[in-house]
Amino acid sequence: MNWLTQLFTQGSVAHDILIYSLVIALGLGFGKFKIFGISLGITWVLFFSILFANLKLAVNQETNHFLKEFGLAIFVYCIGLQVGPSFFNSLKKDGLKANFLAVMIVFLGVVVSIIFHLLVTKDISVTVGLMSGAVTNTPGLGAAQAVMEDPALQNKNLDATEASIAYAVTYPLGVLGIILIIIILKKIWKINIKKEQSDYERKVQLNPSRPITVNLSLKNAMLFNKPFSSIRTVVSDNFVVSRILQNNSLFVPTEDTVLKEEDVLLIMAPKAVMEKLELVIGEKSHINLEEIPSDLITANVVVTRRKATVQKLQDIDELNRPDCQITRIERSGIDIISSPNFVLHIGDVVTVVGTKKGIDAMASLLGNAIKRLDIPELAPIFFGLFLGVILGSIPFRFPGIPIPVKIGLAGGPLIVALLISQFGNRVNIYNYTTYSANLMVRELGISLFLASIGLSTGSYFMKVFETGKGLEWIAIGFAITIIPLLITSLLARYALKRTFFEICGLLAGASTDPPALAFALQLAGNSVPSLTYATVYPLSMFARILAAELIVLGFA
Numbered sequence: 001m002n003w004l005t006q007l008f009t010q011g012s013v014a015h016d017i018l019i020y021s022l023v024i025a026l027g028l029g030f031g032k033f034k035i036f037g038i039s040l041g042i043t044w045v046l047f048f049s050i051l052f053a054n055l056k057l058a059v060n061q062e063t064n065h066f067l068k069e070f071g072l073a074i075f076v077y078c079i080g081l082q083v084g085p086s087f088f089n090s091l092k093k094d095g096l097k098a099n100f101l102a103v104m105i106v107f108l109g110v111v112v113s114i115i116f117h118l119l120v121t122k123d124i125s126v127t128v129g130l131m132s133g134a135v136t137n138t139p140g141l142g143a144a145q146a147v148m149e150d151p152a153l154q155n156k157n158l159d160a161t162e163a164s165i166a167y168a169v170t171y172p173l174g175v176l177g178i179i180l181i182i183i184i185l186k187k188i189w190k191i192n193i194k195k196e197q198s199d200y201e202r203k204v205q206l207n208p209s210r211p212i213t214v215n216l217s218l219k220n221a222m223l224f225n226k227p228f229s230s231i232r233t234v235v236s237d238n239f240v241v242s243r244i245l246q247n248n249s250l251f252v253p254t255e256d257t258v259l260k261e262e263d264v265l266l267i268m269a270p271k272a273v274m275e276k277l278e279l280v281i282g283e284k285s286h287i288n289l290e291e292i293p294s295d296l297i298t299a300n301v302v303v304t305r306r307k308a309t310v311q312k313l314q315d316i317d318e319l320n321r322p323d324c325q326i327t328r329i330e331r332s333g334i335d336i337i338s339s340p341n342f343v344l345h346i347g348d349v350v351t352v353v354g355t356k357k358g359i360d361a362m363a364s365l366l367g368n369a370i371k372r373l374d375i376p377e378l379a380p381i382f383f384g385l386f387l388g389v390i391l392g393s394i395p396f397r398f399p400g401i402p403i404p405v406k407i408g409l410a411g412g413p414l415i416v417a418l419l420i421s422q423f424g425n426r427v428n429i430y431n432y433t434t435y436s437a438n439l440m441v442r443e444l445g446i447s448l449f450l451a452s453i454g455l456s457t458g459s460y461f462m463k464v465f466e467t468g469k470g471l472e473w474i475a476i477g478f479a480i481t482i483i484p485l486l487i488t489s490l491l492a493r494y495a496l497k498r499t500f501f502e503i504c505g506l507l508a509g510a511s512t513d514p515p516a517l518a519f520a521l522q523l524a525g526n527s528v529p530s531l532t533y534a535t536v537y538p539l540s541m542f543a544r545i546l547a548a549e550l551i552v553l554g555f556a
Helices: 002-007 013-030 043-054 061-090 093-121 124-134 138-148 160-188 193-206 229-234 271-280 356-366 370-374 378-393 408-427 435-466 469-494 500-510 514-524 528-555
Strands: 211-217 240-246 249-251 264-270 297-302 324-331 334-337 349-354
Touching (some): 043 160, 061 435, 061 528, 093 124, 093 469, 093 500, 093 528, 124 160, 124 469, 124 528, 138 408, 160 500, 160 514, 211 271, 264 271, 264 334, 297 356, 349 356, 378 408, 408 528, 435 469, 500 514, 500 528
Antiparallel strands (some): 240 249, 297 349, 324 334
């Protein structure tokens, strides 16, 4: 039985693999259980790694350090690939208010943390750990630790271990604190779920950017006998005409189609743009072109061919067909109205209107080989990590900060992934991964990171409570969690008229906390919180990583 004893003896690669595997397996297993409907999920990996460290089941220090940094890098990179498209869409008009509120939550969290640092903790390493745990943001902790371990700050009394312990102490109540705020707000505001649902639906109906489909009858004599493109010279906003009824013939119009009096056009456009089109084209028609029998059909086509993703739609001659037209694109769960300047991505689901022959030709041009998407390509992922590490190592100088700032292994890969997910296809970087593949790599990364933190700091964990600091840190962390969320929720509700569902998604997204989102979705009974969550999550993640680094540098 000596071989079994040796496996649990520190010093071998087999021992390190065994410990990591057992910690992660137990942690993920316990993460499936719920207490009062709440699950701490992957956080159990951290708790089991702390337990193993206290049982003296340690691992090689170099192995621990490598897996922690590598796990963090692949975790944030996969997050960036997943949320990249929604990140850039969220920076447009509709998402600006929600992102403003999310950044406000981050800013208030920093302010509260600094106040407690000046009055109580005095140790910036502890403060950053408390803040990261209180807002359940693991990448922020990793970024701060990377700064602390920078050789330029060796004489600044920074302790990455203290930060990890503070993080572990405050994290559980950080998860519960966000959920508690949601429960308190529901009670204070006397929320009626059905009424909130109807209020939200009414708000959506009134949203000027909401895409709608309308049949318009051509009444403007200035457009008679003019090419269809003349409408775009008057209304430059984005819209799509998928069908036109002319002389009892129904077909897909091209830019050269000559318009006739009493033509009926089926148009898809944002509500605000549709109002302009009604003024230019004419009144709504009682004829519904979608109900008229014809050889025109609608189909969904998946983009799997790289050649279709490197140019704007208007520059791909094969896609500009007279018998078929792309009307909208679904990307990362978001519907986007097609436009000539739009650039497709691998994995986009394209809605096409046209004849069967046209749609078959379009499908052949776009790929529509769904099985190809089941085979992820790893080379672009590692190339992206390569670029991310380089970016994260570049020193940037800010006024008032004596040493250069590096965004590190948390910030660099995240930014590169965001950029590649949006623009990679234009430089032939194939970045598509299925959701399941992305989730598996992402969960592997965060599991390795949390296990490494616990195994390296767990032996110090109980000492914090022995010295009496444990309860103090928990109280500080709870304040850092609650105060920013409460202030911002009141502003969102009364000043910006956000619905309860939107506020739930905002709080979970700004805290980058999936368990809180799961609770909000269960409470709401609809997907509204996830929409706001997806809108604010990317910018919140980036802001929290940057904030953690700047706090360390500002006070070091």
